Amino acid sequence: MTLAATPSLQLAVQAARFAEHPLFILPQAVADLWGAGRTHWTYAEALAEVLRLRMSYAAAGYGPGHRVALLLENRPEHFFHWLALNGLGVAIVPINPDATPDEIAYLIGHSGAVLAVALPSRLAQMQGHGVPAITDDAAPPAAPGPAGTMPEPGTGECALIYTSGTTGKPKGCILSDLYFMQWGAWYAAQPAPIALREGAERLMTPLPAFHVNAMGNSFMGMLATGGAQVIIDRFHPRSWWDMARETGATCFHYLGVMPAILLAIPPGSGDRDHALRFGLGGGVHADHHAAFEDRFGVPLLEGWAMTETGGACILSAVAEPRNVGTRCLGRPDRPGPAMDYRLIDDQGLDVSPGIPGELVVRAWGDDPRRGLFSGYLNDPAATDAIWQGGWLHTGDIMRQGPDGALHFMDRKKNIIRRSGENIAALEVEGILNTHPQVAQVAVVAADDPLRGEEVMAVVVPKPGVDEAAVARALVDHAAGRLAYYKVPGFVVFRDALPVTSTQKVRKADLGGLTENPLADPRCHDLRAEKQALRKVRSETSH
Template sequence: MTTIAALLAEKAAERPDAPLFLLPASVQALWGAKACWSYGEVQAEVARLASAFAAAGYGPGHRVALLLENRPEHFLHWLALNSLGISAVPLNPDGSAEEFGYVLGHSGAVLAIALEARAGHVRTAAAPLGLPVIGPGEVPPPAPAAPGGQTGEEAEAALVYTSGTTGKPKGCILSNLYFLNWGRWYAAQGGAISLRPWAERLMTPLPAFHVNASGHSFMGMLTTGGAQVIVDRFHPRNWWYEAAETGATCFHYLGVMPAILLELPEGPEDRAHGMRFGLGGGVHPDHHAVFEARYGVPLLEGWAMTETGGACVLCAWEEPRVLGSRCIGNPARPGPAMEARVVDDMGADVPDGTPGELWVRAAGDDPRRGLFSGYLKNAEATAEAWAGGWFHTGDVVIRDAGGRLYFNDRKKNIIRRSGENIAAIEVEGAVASCAGVAQVAVVAMPEPLRGEEVLAVIVPKTGQDEAALAQAVFDRCATQLSYFKVPGVVVFVDSLPTTSTQKLRRADLGALAEAPLAAPRSHDLRARKQGLRARSDQ
């Protein structure tokens, strides 16, 4: 099997009546959609759409932008385009006209398909480019001549732009093999994460323009004959009810989701579901065991990147699991074979127990096989990412003697204070455990004497005395962390900048970090911190 569309055709021929997409009643009402799409129905609609695209002249080498939210239409159009060798460029529904303009222009898309309610910014961005914009139910206009290109597993299936937490987003070229590997990885796993053929129903609130939902979730279900339970977004109060309603057996999550679900009042719905596991990343260590005990669902922490896909993905499903440790799994796992190293800033391997950057590659003769095919129009960034024949993830991990990896932080988020390396995520965990803190981001601020100091940017819960909360945060961190990791400055804000996938946009905190004490809600705790050091030296 060499394309995503060919895999669909094979599965539809095997069991045409099996469900592929399931929608809870609330989503059906919101979108005016039906409850279920079977494999056979999806295949028939994909063939109909593909015929229309082909008749209009679309073919290999073309790219078509899609803004269809999480709806089945997103997957239907993507599969139809894939069957013709056309690459999809998914757009973030919450994007601005400026952001759309960059992606549409940079990608060279020849058509955009957008929901009418979301099409305004797309049309604004497309007009200067002379790019046609149509709705999902419209006949595609005539296409420019198809430039031609690769076919089969190495052909481009999607061009997915990174979230752009720093600078302009980069367009990741993703092949059919990239997506097929997602499904093959999922199908090969064991233990709590094992997928039963034609039996699983995976519920994900994550956006379809992101590879977690379109790659990991969808390809896992398509490969094993499962169904994707589609919701418009994460609705915590409906979560367990809709899981029971749709018969969901597993789900994907972001780290913030377990924390939000734990804030719900306890009730019979906590266990009135058939969820076998949740797969995701970033659950707060203090929430891990608590969540599993309350809801009866193991949270299996994993790791992957848009660039690595299913060729290099990790999941900590092997028993005995180490809850609350940020363990992300062992590279010596089933599925497409991968290799991994943990290295220092010079690219030398570090001893077990020592933080270092994670480098990965596919095993075998071609280290890039099945990973992203490169950054579009950015050979320099591609070469930099692959320096030395390994993909440099930018993630700092710690390897134990058994080969398991534990997530430490993004390399660029390491704060270097007086020669000590401090992981922002570790400090964030300590701050977040303090009552009164709703959200927190920890970043480096320039400090003449020590190079950098720890700055905690906090969204307080309603009704907090901020001066008292700043002191409480300091006290809490002082009991959990080495003195040098305790925040030296705290600044309170109303909200934190995030991407549409709820990733913190740390770059947007740059101006605040340059002069945090100029902020009206800042609290300088460095004198107290110096006192901690004095006590630690005694």
């Protein structure tokens, strides 16, 4: 395995070694949906397209110091434009296709992007935000200002990816070339059952390209080893195994919701008729883990990482015993980029084995930040807050078992993790508080066996309202201002919220409600309406 300094250089290295091997594969149904006209792109073809785009951007004056926003869904075009711009030292800002106009305006404005590139069907979403917006097949306009000096290989900014925090607005994580290369280094170093075979693997993922999983973990793992990324537009449970067989997929990435849905489909003769060697992901329900492996014959390797940690500090239960069904994340002394870790209490002191504590991490060696994120854009206070005492504070509570493996317990952060999406509760609260029939609201995570967690709004309404009508009105109110997945799936009414002496809501006192919201007579289950909203938006976008 040969690792270069940047993703774009890595493509050139691998195109010389695996020129006729596929880099991207689409199932035929996905190719038809996208009108792609083809299902495979070889390394040589990908490099040729990247070089063509790079020449076009270079001729228009783009270079270091510029950022370009991309709304290209999960398609190969996202990766072509990314690698073309990376070769010029330009950072990209991936945009969630489900983002609302207000959310897109914030991302473009906060990031300082100078250009927006979108699919023709998505162009309207990127227009009107103060920067030129073009389709992915158009020549870029002249850059608005001169580019800076090309940085040393590996040190430049590669991407700016936004992640929800405990504040209302998303924070922009500055991610370097080294950050992305560390993902590939980690994946290539893993033993069996991963043990990637150079030039032979095909990783199937329906996860979005605007997240670091598909861009970093999946793609860089394949690029580092000459493998192929099998791209699916979204998770299709009933055709999942057919797509795996059609594309020759050898591994896949998952979110916890996916095994649950696949298990709900009646057993069939083709359940084990596939070439998948392992699945890598996180959040599989304890009751589903062993059942999935027994039925489909594929080990699900639970893992953990953050946008902030990348491949420099990542956990995965690869080696036995994997402690299936316990949210075991494996031993921290795993192969790959060397990391250091501690489990600490609220006073910053190490906890004893078996006692839950917050996970704090850093890279091993003289530079604790090597390969991790480079900081939050325009927010040094938040960067300093997550880096305390030379350790990155993850906000995740874990315990260490007698075999040294870490087990995920809970999160300290006020974050709702729904089907892999991180949702800031304060952002949703800010929107719901603007509704005229809301006196007070607290947004928390409710347990959901399918999606891990669901957004739940606990509302104190204005006097004399129809609670059922208000619950549905709040969904409509939020849907017009937030991406569909942030909209409440449960709305529960209360006469008052528990508060501290300073009138801050004590969300911890809502714990019993979050475990089983449907047991409360004033709970309104709006998950079906929420899913219908997703379907409407998906059909509208296409």
